[in-house]
Amino acid sequence: MRLLALCHLSFIILLTLYSSHVFADEGIIVSDLSSDVIDQKVTVDCEVQYRLDDRVKEALTNGIEMSFLLEIELRQENLYWLDPLLSQLQREFRVKYHALSKQFVMVEMGSHIERSFPDLYSAFYYQHRIHNAALTNTNELDLKQKYYFRARARLVSENLPLPLRIKSYVSPGWRPSSGWTVWPM
Amino acid sequence: MADVRKVLVRERWLLAIMFAALAAAILLMGDATQSVAYFGRLHNWLLPINATLLAVFIALIIYNIGRLVGRLRRQAPGAKLTLRLVLLFVLTASMPVFIVYTFSIWLLERGVDSWFDVKVESALQDAVDLSRSSLDLHIRTLRQQAEPLALKFVDAESFNATLLINDLLSSTGAAEIALFDSNNRIIASGNAEPSAAVTQLPGESVLQLALQGESYVALDPTTEAGLQIRMVYPVPSDSTVGETRLLQFLYPVSDRISDLATNVQAAFGQYSELIYLRTPLKQNFILVLTLVLALGALFAVFAAFYWSRVLVAPIQELAEGTKAVAVGQYHKKLPVRQNDDLGMLVASFNRMTERLTVARDTTIINQRIIENQRMYLQTILEHLSSGVLSLDSSFALKTINAAASEIFHINMNQFIGKQFVQIGTTYSFLKDFCALVDSKIREETEEWQMEMEVFTPQGTKTILCKTVKLPSEEESQRGCVLVFDDVTTLLQAQRDSAWGEVARRLAHEIKNPLTPIQLSAERLRRKLLPNLATDQFEIVDRATHTIVQQVESMKLMVNDFSDYARMPMMEPTPLDLNSLVLDTVELYKGDQKSVNIKLNLEENSLNIRGDSVRLRQVIHNLIKNAIESMPDGEQCILTINTFLFEFANTKHAGIEIVDNGPGFPNDVLGRAFDPYMTTKPKGNGLGLAIVKKIIEEHNGVIRATNQKQGGASINIRFPLYDYAAKKDKEKIESRN
Structure with a gap:
């Protein structure tokens, strides 16, 4: 009986993980991450495709403001369970529909740059490429060690209005995320 | 029971804590629903807190259900009542909860929908369109x-x-x-x-x-x-x-x-957002409402368990108290915790147990008194020399003391519960005795007493028997008590005493005139015979001779009586009974024609303390008695056995003399040792009386019985003399 319950639980967990993975593939994708050294700094390039669920697009069109966050980390490989974080880059932007102008207003949180786009595609296309984003200085790297990059882009469900936030806890469609994508350095 | 109280106190605290937590959670949720923004801030705490509370309530309820099921399986007192009360509470609580829940959802739907007005929405849309038109013109x-x-x-x-x-x-x-x-x-x-x-x-x-x-x-x-x-x-x-x-x-x-x-734009955007969030908002409010109601309902169920136990606890205590009383624990007292109907019931129970305790204690004391009295009577009865039998109303034997069995040398305990006459059926020598007594106790309504002779294998016994009726209102207590004594020895002693007195008086009163009579007769012979004619000579000679002879004979008889009355002082010394027998029997070896003595002596020496002269007289008397009892011309075959006998942890030396003669007549057997009791034409009847007196002076006992195969048997027992013990005792005394 206990074994059966354990199998049942394992099946549910696997199913949840699988469904989450499927949503990650169809929603937001981080790809083509490459690194370079420019002026003694490790920089990365990558592309992010934001292909959102219709419900999310509908919410945006109805004036719901949404935040998206891109996280890029440089970590050192470790034999132990936790790889130490060497450097981290976060880029967050908010999107909101402006009914009067019929424009989607995008605000980059770090730089507070504000831009308007006539459609969502343009707005997200504007954010689709990260170019020469500096992560760390090369002198902080140990050549004997192995490092890797990992990147994730996601809708920040914590910033959603409360009713949608609760929905996002139970519905994976309301918390689109690319999941962590890993590249060796 | 104290455990139940402790659990209830603990659960009371738990209930209070849970209620406080529930109230806090509800207040928090109530505050949170005041505004969406505030709800948003608290939301991250509200859900985990409420989920934890929910889990705690569910766990508590499952624990309580498990405990109740366990108590139901054990058929613990009050378990079924607890179940009924819990179900009643839950049913009573669930109906209003369901109604309130349904009404609240309906109210919520209506309330949230009322926030949105079609006219407002249209106006805002028009305002946006107007703004656009204005700007378009400018553009x-x-x-x-x-x-x-x-x-x-x-x-x-x-x-x-x-x-x-x-x-x-x-x-x-x-x-x-x-x-x-x-x-x-x-x-x-x-x-x-x-x-x-x-x-x-x-x-x-x-x-x-x-x-x-x-x-x-x-x-x-x-x-x-x-x-x-x-x-x-x-x-x-x-x-x-x-x-x-x-x-x-x-x-x-x-x-x-x-x-x-x-x-x-701001107003329109805010309104559009609100419209879009209307459904999720309603869902959230319903979720909160459901959570609150679920918490409330679960708290009600948990409280139902607690209050059921509180209500059932006194009843449970009473049930356990009555159980304890049922198994005899009358000292059981229950604490009166409430001044209500249940408290009054508990107080009544305590009064009842107090009275039961007093009654039980009184009964125990009475039982002890009765038992002591019974033991006292039992001890007296067991040590009585009289046989005591109690019979019930149907004349079956109820109790028998040890003396009753000893008097007749039978085991009477086997007849307990049986009719008294069955003793006579089993032992034929008691048939007449039992029949007579049975008829008397059936016929007589008052106390009666009688003396009768019973011919037992041990000889004729004189039994003094009397009965007392036991009147009682209860059938089981009715019956009678039969007391009988073997007065043979007593009568014998009385006879011996009487005969001793007779012998002493005879010796004193008769012996004194005999000498003058004899002297006078001899003087008559001496004076008259020489002067008398032949015919007169013969007459005088015969008469005086007869007088002298009879006086001699009377002198002998008087001497015998005198001997019987005044035995010389005994001079006891340690001696071996076997040696005494051998020495005595040695004298009869020359008289093989009249007596043939067979000896069967104990291998070990039988040491006794006695007067050897007088003990030889005993053996002589008995051998002589056996020879004289034989018909003319027949040889007396005498068997003398000596043996060691142990009775009541005391060792005795025994001697048995068995002859092949006709034995004692039955009417004589019981009084064979009485003075002047003889079946021989020339006997004076003092031989066996003197033998008995000598034996008794040696602290011994003598008994005469008839052999089944014919012949008489004289059985004598002396206390064994322990030389070693005596010497040790003498040493200790000399040291002291």
Whole structure:
């Protein structure tokens, strides 16, 4: 009986993980991450495709403001369970529909740059490429060690209005995320 | 029971804590629902807290259910009542909860829907449309002004373009003008405010549109500058190889219009957001309501368990108390904790147990008294020399003391519960005795007493028997007590005493005149015989001879009586009974014709303490008695056995003399040792009486019985004399 319950639980967990993975593939994708050294700094390039669920697009069109966050980390490989974080880059932007102008207003949180786009595609296309984003200085790297990059882009469900936030806890469609994508350095 | 109270006190605290937690959670949720923003802030705490509370309640209820099921299985007192009360409480609570829940959801749906008004929505939409129309009019005017200006930049160099832009900035009122290529690289740009930020170029889709030859005109909302009007026009190239360039105008909207439009946009955006969130908001409120009600309902179920136990606890105590009383624990007392009906019931129970305890104690004391009395009587009865039998109303034996069995040398205990006459059926020698007694106890209603002789294998016994009726109202207590004594020895002693007195008086009263009589008769012979004629001589001679002879004979008899009455002082010394027998029997070896003595002596020496002369007299008397009892001419075959006998932890030396004669007649057997009791024509009847007296002077006992195969048997027992023990005792005494 206990074994059966354990199998049942394992099946549910696997199913949840699988469904989450499927949503990650169809929603937001981080790809083509490459690194370079420019002026003694490790920089990365990558592309992010934001292909959102219709419900999310509908919410945006109805004036719901949404935040998206891109996280890029440089970590050192470790034999132990936790790889130490060497450097981290976060880029967050908010999107909101402006009914009067019929424009989607995008605000980059770090730089507070504000831009308007006539459609969502343009707005997200504007954010689709990260170019020469500096992560760390090369002198902080140990050549004997192995490092890797990992990147994730996601809708920040914590910033959603409360009713949608609760929905996002139970519905994976309301918390689109690319999941962590890993590249060796 | 104390455990139940402790658990209840602990659960009371738990209930209070849970109630406080529930109240706090509900208040928190109530506060949170005051505004969406506040709800949003608390939301991250509310859900885990409430989920934890929910889990705790569920765990507590499962634990309580498990415990109740366990108690039901054990059939613990009060378990079924607890179940009923819990079900009753839950059913009573669940109906209003369900009604309130349904009504609340309905109210919530209606309440949230009432926030939104179609007219407001329409008005806001109209306001937005109006704003757009107003701005469109302004845009159209600016467009007519700006669109032709794009042609001025055809094939314009960067420098020229910059000069042109500066001219246009002052003439058109544009806030910013920029010329850029298809790759979004700025060729020339200018801003009405030199300190303005870097030019913002249009996005990808605008760029694509413009590159296809279309112009792009739109409102561009900004936080800092408010509303702007962005116009992007393609600038064609005259040369065939030249690429298409793009010209962007950014016109400011007047502050007044911009503020109004921003307000309209804010209100409309907020309302649109609210409309969109209406359904999720309702779902959230329903979730909160469900959570609150679920917590409340679970708390009610948990409280139902607690209150059921509180209500059942006194009843449970009473049930356990009655159980304890049922198994005899009358001292059981229950604490009176409440001054209500149950408290009164508990107090009554305590009074009942107090009375039961007093009654039980009294009964125990009475039982002990009765038992002591019974033991006392039993001890007396067991040590009585009289036989005591008690019979019930149907004349069956109820109790028998030890003396009853000893008197008849039978085991009477086997007859307990049986009819008294069955003793006579089993032992034929008691048949007449039992029949007589049985008839008497059945017929007589009063006390009666009688003396009767019973012929037992041990000889004739004189039994003094009397009965007492036991009247009682209860059938089981009725019956009678039969007391009988073997008075043979007593009577014998009385007879011996009487005969001793007779012998002493005979010796005294008769012996004194005999000598003068004898002397007178001899004097008569001496004086008269020589002078008498022959015929007279013979008469006198015969008469005086007879007188002298009879006087002699009487003297002998008187001497025997005198001997019997006044035995000489005994001089006891330690001696071996076997040696005594051998010495005595040795004298009869020469008389094989009349007596043949067979000896069967104990291998070990039988040491006794006695007067050897008088003990020899005993053996002589007995052998002589046996020889004299034989019919004329028949040889007496005498068997003398000596043996060691142990009775009541005391060792005795025994001697048995068995002859082959006719034995004692039955009527004589019981009084064979009485003085003047003889069956011999010439016997004076003092031989066995003297023997018995000598034996008794030696602390011995003598018994005469008849053999089944014929012949008499005389059985004598002496206490064994322990030399070693005596010596030790003497040593100790000499030391002291």
